[in-house]
Amino acid sequence: MGFVDDLPLPPYVTREDVVxxxxxxxxxxxxxxxxxxxxxxxxAHPCRLHRWGRRVLEKRGLTDEQVQRLIAGGTVALP
Ligand SMILES: [Zn+2]
Known part of the structure; x- marks a missing residue:
């Protein structure tokens, strides 16, 4: 998959990028x-920013489950 208009990912995903x-x-x-x-x-969902966010979190090594927990307001030890 992949979209030509995708936003670039940071070279290294910092905690601030995760936020x-x-x-x-x-x-x-x-x-x-x-x-x-x-x-x-x-x-159309997922929009460009949603996709960017997902890719940043994936690059940081967070699983879908961990992302869901964070969205729900829980805490996760960042990889
Ligand atoms: Zn949007």
Missing amino acids: FALRAVTVHAPERPNGARCRKDGA
Whole structure:
């Protein structure tokens, strides 16, 4: 997969990048569970910023489960 308009990833994902990425993923969520549109910008979900956030978190080594826990307000020992 892959989109030509994807935003570039930071070369090294810092804790600050993780915070930004989590915010992007949380704010750029679907308008309702399993919705097809981003509730922030109305683009098709997952929108560009949501994809960027996911890729940053993946690059940092966080699993989907850990990301879900962080989104829910839980804590995770960052890899
Ligand atoms: Zn969005």
